[in-house]
Amino acid sequence: MQIDRRTLVKAGSAALTVGMSGNWSHAAASESGQYAAALSTELAAIDNISVSGPYRAEWPSLQTHPMPDWFRDAKFGIFIHWGVYSVPAFANEWYSRNMYVPESEAFKHHVATYGPQSKFGYKDFIPKFKAEKFNAAGWVDLFARAGARYIVPVAEHCDGFAMYASRLTPWNVANMGPKRDTLGELETQIRARGLKFGLSSHRAEHTWWYNEGTRYDSDVRDPRYRGIYGPAQPMTLPADRERIKGEPNSDHLERWLPPTKGFLDDWLGRSGELMTRYKPDLMYFDWWINQTAFEPYLRRFASAFYNQAAALKTGTVISYKMEAFAPNAGLLTIERGKLDTLRLGAWQTETSVSIKSWGYAENDVYRTATSLLCDLVDIVSKNGNLLLNVGPKADGTIPAEASSVLIEMGEWLKTNGEAIYGSRPWVLYGEGETTTGAAEKKEVANQAFSSSDIRFTTKGETLYAIGLAYAGGNRMLIKTLYAGTPYLKGRIAAVELLGTSKPTVWRQTPNGLSVELPERVALPYVLRIRTA
Numbered sequence: 074m075q076i077d078r079r080t081l082v083k084a085g086s087a088a089l090t091v092g093m094s095g096n097w098s099h100a101a102a103s104e105s106g107q108y109a110a111a112l113s114t115e116l117a118a119i120d121n122i123s124v125s126g127p128y129r130a131e132w133p134s135l136q137t138h139p140m141p142d143w144f145r146d147a148k149f150g151i152f153i154h155w156g157v158y159s160v161p162a163f164a165n166e167w168y169s170r171n172m173y174v175p176e177s178e179a180f181k182h183h184v185a186t187y188g189p190q191s192k193f194g195y196k197d198f199i200p201k202f203k204a205e206k207f208n209a210a211g212w213v214d215l216f217a218r219a220g221a222r223y224i225v226p227v228a229e230h231c232d233g234f235a236m237y238a239s240r241l242t243p244w245n246v247a248n249m250g251p252k253r254d255t256l257g258e259l260e261t262q263i264r265a266r267g268l269k270f271g272l273s274s275h276r277a278e279h280t281w282w283y284n285e286g287t288r289y290d291s292d293v294r295d296p297r298y299r300g301i302y303g304p305a306q307p308m309t310l311p312a313d314r315e316r317i318k319g320e321p322n323s324d325h326l327e328r329w330l331p332p333t334k335g336f337l338d339d340w341l342g343r344s345g346e347l348m349t350r351y352k353p354d355l356m357y358f359d360w361w362i363n364q365t366a367f368e369p370y371l372r373r374f375a376s377a378f379y380n381q382a383a384a385l386k387t388g389t390v391i392s393y394k395m396e397a398f399a400p401n402a403g404l405l406t407i408e409r410g411k412l413d414t415l416r417l418g419a420w421q422t423e424t425s426v427s428i429k430s431w432g433y434a435e436n437d438v439y440r441t442a443t444s445l446l447c448d449l450v451d452i453v454s455k456n457g458n459l460l461l462n463v464g465p466k467a468d469g470t471i472p473a474e475a476s477s478v479l480i481e482m483g484e485w486l487k488t489n490g491e492a493i494y495g496s497r498p499w500v501l502y503g504e505g506e507t508t509t510g511a512a513e514k515k516e517v518a519n520q521a522f523s524s525s526d527i528r529f530t531t532k533g534e535t536l537y538a539i540g541l542a543y544a545g546g547n548r549m550l551i552k553t554l555y556a557g558t559p560y561l562k563g564r565i566a567a568v569e570l571l572g573t574s575k576p577t578v579w580r581q582t583p584n585g586l587s588v589e590l591p592e593r594v595a596l597p598y599v600l601r602i603r604t605a
Contacts (some may be wrong), residue, residue, distance in 0.1 A: 081200045094099075111240055115342035118349060119377045126380025130372040132399035133321055138379050139390025140419045144267060144355070146495040147222035147454050149486070151421060152273070152462035153212075153259075154431040156230050157250065159467040160198040161186075166432030166464070169232035173286035173293060190530070193230065194292030196301055199244075204251035207469025209258040215471060216463075217266050219479035220486035222494070224263050225271035225357055225460060231278040233301045240346055241339065244301040260351055267471075271355030271390075271416055272347050276340050278361040280306050280332040306330055331366040341370045348378055355390040357406070363397040371397065394513070406460070411448070413511040415455045415502040422452050425462035426475045428518045433464040439474040442481035443596050444519040447541045449482075450597050451509060453493055454502040454528035454539070469522060487571045489599045492537035500560050503528035504553050505541070527551055528597075536561075536602040538586075543598075547590040554586035556603075560566035566605035570598060 125580035128134050144358055158166045163182050171179035173190060187193040216224055229235045235245035237256040247254045256272075263270045283305040286293030293302045307330060332340070347353065356378060362371060375398070382389035391403040406421040425431050426445070428438040449459045463475050488494065505526030510516070530537045538551050553560060568579040568588060575591035578601070588600065 108321070112338060112342045115241065115345045116338060119341060119345040119373060122349075122377040122380050123373055124376075126376075128376045128383070128385045130369075130376040130381040132372065132402055135372065135402040137400055138375075138402065139388075139583075141390065143388055144223070144390050144404075144458065145419055145497075147269065148458050148493050148496070149221050149449060150223040150225060150269075150271070150458065150460045151216045151219065151221040152431075152460045153224070153226040153423070153465065154230070154425075154433075154462055155200050155227065155255075155465045156236055156432065157195070157202045157232060157234050158230070159433040159465065160201045160349050162433050162435045162467070165430035165434055166230065169230075170282050170285070170350055173283060173291055175285070175289070190286065190289075190291035190293075190365070194286075194298070196292065196298055199234065199250050202250040202467055204246075204253065204255060204467070207251065207253075207255060207258075207465075209255070209262040212259065212465075212471065213262040213266055213268070215476060215479060217268065219483040220490065221268070221461075223269035223271055223355060224259070225273050225355060226259055227273040227275065228256060228274040228341065229274055229276050229281045231275045231359075233276075233279050233282065235343075237347070237351070239343065240350075241343055242300060253295065256351070269354040270351070271357060271392075272351060272353040273343055273357040273359070274347065275359040275361075276343055277332075277364075277367065278359060280304055280336050280361075281330075304333065304336055306332070306336075308484045308518060326371065327480060335355070337366060337370050340367075341374060344374050345377070348374070348381060351380070352385065352387075353389075354387060355392060355404075357392040358394075358397070359392045360397075360408070362393065367397070375402065406454045409514045409515055409516045411452055411509045411511065411516065412455050413509055415498050417456065419456060419458070421458045421460055422448070423460040423462065424448070424516060425464070427462075427472075427480050428463055431462050431464055433466045433472060437464075437472075437474075439472075439478060442478045442485070445478065445595050446482055446485055447520070447522055448516075449493065450528050450530075450539045450541065451503075454498060454530055456498045485595055488594075489539075491532070492530050492539060492571070492599045494599075496532045499529040499531045499536060501529060501553060504551070507541075524549065527553075529553075534562075534604065538602060540596075540598045540600075542596065543593060547593065548592065549588045550585045551588070552585040554581065556581045556583050561604055563604040565602060567601075567603040569601045570594065571601060572598070 123130050128138060154166055158168050161168050164179055168179050171177045172183040174180055193374050198362055228237050233244060235242055237245060238247035238254040239245040260270050283293045283302045284307050288306050292298055293305055378389060378391060392406045393403045394406055394408060401418055404419060404421055406423055409424050411422050426440050428440060452459050463471060465471050503522060507526045522541035524542045526541040528539045540549060566580055568577050570577045570590055572594040573592055577591055578589040580587045
């Protein structure tokens, strides 16, 4: 059944002028009939699309949605954390929350630098977020030069400030700060380059994000600003807070209050307007959606998202963390962590070129290109993709440290990309002594690999063996490829080192494939192996 394309864009269109009104107070935004009508229109559009296509809002139906080939072929994408939090640029992108948490370093820094939170709150950074040097074409040129095949800007972080022209809140980048739809500009440039366009929503965490600011005199308590700070819901009921005080794991997620129906409806409405307005190829949701209350809303959104794609004849991806989705109903994403084995289904690691923060922060530490390329190889060998984050400055410029790393990665991919793009995992992901762990936030930044660590990818009849470190001299031994190995369909006929025209000397022995490299090229180094 085809969807009327007018349905995809009509949601909230009548309310666009309301959403863009600079005089729209919080009372008008969140409590007036205008907001209610706009939200109702968005939700109606979602539910209409949800039942107007091949996918139903049920996990068994959603699990039939195939992972598109473009994603499996892309392997490498760019994540962008950019927002108001890049103005203070202190510690990390959680500044908007931590500045209201007494005894935190961000709280102390804020008071010392800007004054008390009752006089200068997070909202007061918005006019300083001008993005005066932002150039969408320049960004996309850099990311394309890095070798990325898809780009995922954060549409709304947990701070509640929409980085797009939202119909449901005046607290957005087109109405305040830069007063430009920066996300729309990025979309235009990304699609013009033939790259895939994704969006990230961290809205789910907003339900409790500013709760600490309600416990003392701060601007979070001012009803005029509930449009950005609300609902600032307590994490636990006061009685529960007293009862569990001092217990181990007293901040465990299950003890936190579930979001209200009003918040969940707003979450779905905002997700829906991103879907219908920008039609992203990939939709990324951050971790808080794994709360039970979100489950029916996730199914409603996913069925609409997949049905819209079916109508537009595009392949789409929904990225989730932990166990928020049923297996194979979306894309499993692991934050700053990897898998220690090959996974049959596609998956994704998200990490950042900066070590301390996802958004721009002064005095951050940056990864090396070699370490990120080794991670990319390790991930791809296990059937995954790497989504690498960059945090631009408030003025819209990319930090020089990040740019240089991306350019170096792109140069490596020009030479060795045939072993990455469009590849598929081999029967074994690799061999070696280094373990990478298999958990969220367990990555080792700039992890050192040994000369025994080799990863495999394949494309057609070609096998690629990728070394993650050099041994003494230029010799290597690939134990898996010993004479008579059952993993190869035929005998080895040729071995070539990518990046050089010099011949590679090799010999297949009972102990493995012995290779003498003609020279040292940039790590990781790639051997192209052909069989006869």
